Amino acid sequence: MNQSQSSYRCDDELFLLNRATVHRYKNSLKSCSNVTSNIILQEAWEANTKLFTKNTDQILDMTKELLKDTTYNGNQSWSSSLSKLPDPSLLLEESLPQCKCMNIYNLQTNKTKILWPTECTCNDFPKSNKSEASYFKQMYSENSSQDSNTGDDTKQFKPKFSRIRPKKATPVQKNVPDPSQKVFDGDMDKPCVSTDVEMVDEDKAHKSQVAKITFKTAKETLLASNPAARRTLGASRKAQAKFVSPMLGAQEKPEVNEPVVTDERLKHIDPKMIELIESEIIDKGTPIGWEDIAGLQEAKNVIQEAVVWPLLRPDIFTGLRRPPRGVLLFGPPGTGKTLIGKCVAAQCRATFFSISASSLTSKWIGDGEKMVRALFAVARCHQPAVIFIDEIDSLLSQRGDGEHEASRRIKTEFLVQFDGAATGEDDRILIIGATNRPQELDEAARRRLVKRLYIPLPDFDARKQIIMNLLKNESHSLSAAHVADCARLTEGYSGADMKSLCSEAAMGPVRAVPLALIATIDTAKVRPVNVQDFNIALQRVRPSVSQDDLTQYIKWNSTYGHGF
Numbered sequence: 001m002n003q004s005q006s007s008y009r010c011d012d013e014l015f016l017l018n019r020a021t022v023h024r025y026k027n028s029l030k031s032c033s034n035v036t037s038n039i040i041l042q043e044a045w046e047a048n049t050k051l052f053t054k055n056t057d058q059i060l061d062m063t064k065e066l067l068k069d070t071t072y073n074g075n076q077s078w079s080s081s082l083s084k085l086p087d088p089s090l091l092l093e094e095s096l097p098q099c100k101c102m103n104i105y106n107l108q109t110n111k112t113k114i115l116w117p118t119e120c121t122c123n124d125f126p127k128s129n130k131s132e133a134s135y136f137k138q139m140y141s142e143n144s145s146q147d148s149n150t151g152d153d154t155k156q157f158k159p160k161f162s163r164i165r166p167k168k169a170t171p172v173q174k175n176v177p178d179p180s181q182k183v184f185d186g187d188m189d190k191p192c193v194s195t196d197v198e199m200v201d202e203d204k205a206h207k208s209q210v211a212k213i214t215f216k217t218a219k220e221t222l223l224a225s226n227p228a229a230r231r232t233l234g235a236s237r238k239a240q241a242k243f244v245s246p247m248l249g250a251q252e253k254p255e256v257n258e259p260v261v262t263d264e265r266l267k268h269i270d271p272k273m274i275e276l277i278e279s280e281i282i283d284k285g286t287p288i289g290w291e292d293i294a295g296l297q298e299a300k301n302v303i304q305e306a307v308v309w310p311l312l313r314p315d316i317f318t319g320l321r322r323p324p325r326g327v328l329l330f331g332p333p334g335t336g337k338t339l340i341g342k343c344v345a346a347q348c349r350a351t352f353f354s355i356s357a358s359s360l361t362s363k364w365i366g367d368g369e370k371m372v373r374a375l376f377a378v379a380r381c382h383q384p385a386v387i388f389i390d391e392i393d394s395l396l397s398q399r400g401d402g403e404h405e406a407s408r409r410i411k412t413e414f415l416v417q418f419d420g421a422a423t424g425e426d427d428r429i430l431i432i433g434a435t436n437r438p439q440e441l442d443e444a445a446r447r448r449l450v451k452r453l454y455i456p457l458p459d460f461d462a463r464k465q466i467i468m469n470l471l472k473n474e475s476h477s478l479s480a481a482h483v484a485d486c487a488r489l490t491e492g493y494s495g496a497d498m499k500s501l502c503s504e505a506a507m508g509p510v511r512a513v514p515l516a517l518i519a520t521i522d523t524a525k526v527r528p529v530n531v532q533d534f535n536i537a538l539q540r541v542r543p544s545v546s547q548d549d550l551t552q553y554i555k556w557n558s559t560y561g562h563g564f
């Protein structure tokens, strides 16, 4: 008896597998593809079909043979040598190659109880010294030798490309399936229904589809994503033909259109510069109100009277009431000069051009004066307009012998444009210059910036207001008295210093949160900012303006500044 075989069940179907194949089959189930397991089952089925047919024929032949030999014994009874035959079911059983634990097989009239390989406990898988591969080969040769004389005893398992097919809700049953054509469909819970022919066709289709998806030459990839490249790859181009770039997406790229300039006043200006000014220099930040600027009441009054109202009502402010076209804001850094410029633009409903003089001189080296011309031309098209020039001292510094030619030309162009804007009756352009070094300004520029307003450090009330404004949207436990104390302790701080102080204090509650909780803590559980946080912040944030600097501003203000 061949002890190296067992049976395997796929629902109602019975497969007989030799032990090595069962072992191999079990292993194949661990892999993510069902290709190997399909092959094993298909081949086992074919081998077993032949085995069954052969054994059944043998039993029938023997029975017929014995029935011929019946005798009448004279006692009104017939005897037959059929009884000498072994039980046909045992004969069938013997034909079933089984393992040593076959005693647990329960053979009942040609019905074989199915034994799952996992149920087999005899562990009699041959401990062959041969490698598993050669063992399989041997086992397979044994089976094939019973096969028709093909002479091919080294029949190999040909790998089949197959996918794990999704479970179908209702398997498509094609009449009564022919067992000889059954294949296992990869689903252990379902009977197999596909035929060999179908599977081969499907495999072929799948293979070619996989090949199509996976393998593409560089040319195919390019053509798939950019069909226009077909004209340039391998095709001859006529001498007059336009060059077509084979680069990906080159054909889709819209041609870069030069900005269309419609305004007559801009026709001599480089369109790229116009675009640059409109995109980079026009400030579209949040509008600022007068209440956002703490203190500086006198400066605010002068600006309203001299700048805002005339821009709003140009009809009233004519003749002697004609407003100044240039304003200089000077004072220590961080005192709100830029804030005032933005506030003016917002209050006049004017277009706000914000430019730093150093960027004019460095960003467009060699083109600085063209840029200045373009700036004024664009501002004329967006009237009323406010041109805010930060660090105006570096643009309009005192002229000297060692001065660079480019910077001299920018300066000259600026003054020319300034005069044009100042004298043009219809022009409503205001220049606001801001500087921390008013003493370095060129005399000609100083004269043109008629209103020179000193923007000092915030006083006690202004500091209080800055703290209150900044704490407005924060959770805090500071009383009015605490805020006043804090304002008293910050004498000499600029507006920007006050902002730094409040930011530092606001970090106190966050620093109090244990490090492990910082990523998860609920915002509501972070404690409010308290006076202790401000006391700590006061030790860390110091004023940025020195007393000496302040003395110089006061001196320059008394000489050139607008007296309040």
Ligand SMILES: Nc1ncnc2c1ncn2[C@@H]1O[C@H](COP(=O)(O)OP(=O)(O)OP(=O)(O)O)[C@@H](O)[C@H]1O
Pocket: 292, 293, 294, 295, 296, 332, 333, 334, 335, 336, 337, 338, 339, 340, 390, 434, 435, 436, 458, 462, 466, 494, 495, 496, 497, 499
């Ligand atoms: N008077 C003020 N009221 C409210 N906030 C102020 C005031 N002054 C300064 N600040 C705060 O300081 C920040 C810096 O102010 P701003 O840029 O206007 O100063 P600046 O005078 O233009 O400085 P710099 O001369 O260095 O350019 C502002 O964003 C604002 O938060």
